[in-house]
Amino acid sequence: MSALQRIACSWCGSQSxxxxxxxxxCGAPLDVKNLVSDSGWRSAPRLRDMTELRFGNSTCQVExxxxxxxxxxxxxxxxxxxxxxxxLWKDLSVALGVMSLQGGMKRALAGMPFVVSIASGQGRIAFxxxxxxxxxxxxxxxxxxxxxxxxxxxxxxxxxxxSYTRVQGLRNILFGGQGMFMDRFVTRDAPGLLILHGYGNVxxxxxxxxxxxxxxxxxxxxxxxxxxxxxxxxxxxxGLFGGVGMSLARMTGxxxxxxxxxxxxxxxx
Amino acid sequence: xxxxxxxxCPWCKHSSDAGSISCPACGAPVDVRRSITKSGWSELPPxxxxxxxxxxxxxxxxxxxxxxxxxxxxxxxxxxxxxxxxLLWKDDQAQVSAMSLKGGWKRLFAGMPLxxTQASGPGRIAFxxxxxxxxxxxxxERGRAVDVREHVFMVATHSVAYDWFNSGIxxxxxEDKKVETHYPVGMFMDRFTAGSAAGLVLLHGAGxxxxxDLQPGQSILVKPTSLLFKDTGVRMNLxxxxxxxxxxxxxxSWGNRYVWLSLTGPGRVGVQSHFEPMEDSGYxxxxxxxxxxxxxx
Numbered sequence: 038m039s040a041l042q043r044i045a046c047s048w049c050g051s052q053s054x055x056x057x058x059x060x061x062x063c064g065a066p067l068d069v070k071n072l073v074s075d076s077g078w079r080s081a082p083r084l085r086d087m088t089e090l091r092f093g094n095s096t097c098q099v100e101x102x103x104x105x106x107x108x109x110x111x112x113x114x115x116x117x118x119x120x121x122x123x124x125l126w127k128d129l130s131v132a133l134g135v136m137s138l139q140g141g142m143k144r145a146l147a148g149m150p151f152v153v154s155i156a157s158g159q160g161r162i163a164f165x166x167x168x169x170x171x172x173x174x175x176x177x178x179x180x181x182x183x184x185x186x187x188x189x190x191x192x193x194x195x196x197x198x199x200s201y202t203r204v205q206g207l208r209n210i211l212f213g214g215q216g217m218f219m220d221r222f223v224t225r226d227a228p229g230l231l232i233l234h235g236y237g238n239v240x241x242x243x244x245x246x247x248x249x250x251x252x253x254x255x256x257x258x259x260x261x262x263x264x265x266x267x268x269x270x271x272x273x274x275x276g277l278f279g280g281v282g283m284s285l286a287r288m289t290g291x292x293x294x295x296x297x298x299x300x301x302x303x304x305x306x
Numbered sequence: 307x308x309x310x311x312x313x314x315c316p317w318c319k320h321s322s323d324a325g326s327i328s329c330p331a332c333g334a335p336v337d338v339r340r341s342i343t344k345s346g347w348s349e350l351p352p353x354x355x356x357x358x359x360x361x362x363x364x365x366x367x368x369x370x371x372x373x374x375x376x377x378x379x380x381x382x383x384x385x386x387x388x389x390x391x392x393l394l395w396k397d398d399q400a401q402v403s404a405m406s407l408k409g410g411w412k413r414l415f416a417g418m419p420l421x422x423t424q425a426s427g428p429g430r431i432a433f434x435x436x437x438x439x440x441x442x443x444x445x446x447e448r449g450r451a452v453d454v455r456e457h458v459f460m461v462a463t464h465s466v467a468y469d470w471f472n473s474g475i476x477x478x479x480x481e482d483k484k485v486e487t488h489y490p491v492g493m494f495m496d497r498f499t500a501g502s503a504a505g506l507v508l509l510h511g512a513g514x515x516x517x518x519d520l521q522p523g524q525s526i527l528v529k530p531t532s533l534l535f536k537d538t539g540v541r542m543n544l545x546x547x548x549x550x551x552x553x554x555x556x557x558x559s560w561g562n563r564y565v566w567l568s569l570t571g572p573g574r575v576g577v578q579s580h581f582e583p584m585e586d587s588g589y590x591x592x593x594x595x596x597x598x599x600x601x602x603x
Contacts, residue, residue: 237373
């Protein structure tokens, strides 16, 4: 089939056959127009119930729309990794292991998972999270680096390197809503699949070089490694009352920025 | 020459061009049939993704369907106010500052937000809440007002005056010498009034939102924490019910009482389907607000 007979997905850039109604790499509907607000935020693709997508020798079927389930059919020699508490069910044949991580003590102290589990094919295994939201399927092409809010990743294919990046600056750590670390996913030679779960609705925008936007830190979901984050605080006072400080994260491009609409405001805990 | 065909929104009664896909005043879609339960509740049709609501020279775009975002484009001279923890993002142009509120101490003690924040145009600013649900847009004509349960309000345009009043809805329980006062709809309620210009109030209802227009004297019992808003003409009082078959426990004790909020027309009321559990210590009922009623089955 020639390139002219294929259709490009506007979300992930992958090519699918012209007769496809959903992207084979990320599941995004191909037969509906993108939802983009006047302010420039694009809604993450609303994955249709029972949409199927491929990675390596495996497939993923997305089931449900309120708290969607990612059901993985692992092919031979394929594996995925995940935080153990997101596992919903699995076949007996799926082998489980533990992935060794660098900086285990730092991760433990920072409240990040220091044990990441691996499931290996063949067999079926399914994952879901603990609140209403959307699955964000991100096929990662070679050379990509993506930073993700801690605990937001649902599963990732084994071909992707998983590490963490330290949030720089005391103000960013204290008021940035991410804690000390963010997960970092890096692809080397082979492409891979990363699935995130965003609370509520998920929106993405591409920031140009030097372009910035102020964000409630709790709404941050993911960003390209090239996007920088710096927390700025504004004092809101009224008369005798001390008022409150409003901390917003200034995200500066270039790169993609993803946010979730149902966020946990860390200062109202 | 004939007048262009007009469309009157069944929710907010605003008249607009029939060619619109949603009401420009409240965002309700025009191409859906009204869904009314046999009991008379109208299900609020969810605002369509990316629908726009016009106010002044500005507009608000509603984005998403699970936890919708209200994305405002503020023109010069226009502004909105909001509880600061609802801010999702803003651009550099939108200027944010604190709005002074009267009765700071009372608000502090009542657990209401002490600082209301305001944003002025030009610029863009967006808001969202922390529960799946629906955005409820209430356009207020000049001189109209609406009462809103505390912590439900999201954002209002600057042409709408903000005030609050004692809800008058309380009951007291006693256990030995320990006396507790409970406020099932909060100690205070918010009141929003459009003054010399029309305005817009946005609420967030958790779960689904249902509305009904009560006739004069018509009453309905609802869970107190399900109340979203009411017209100012709707009266409220508590109603206690004691089911039969529980005579072995002393009357007026926890475990055999239901606490309802009675709403009496005339006027519109809105409720949400996902409501918080009501606080009740479970101790013996000692006293309650003067208009409360009781039924022993």
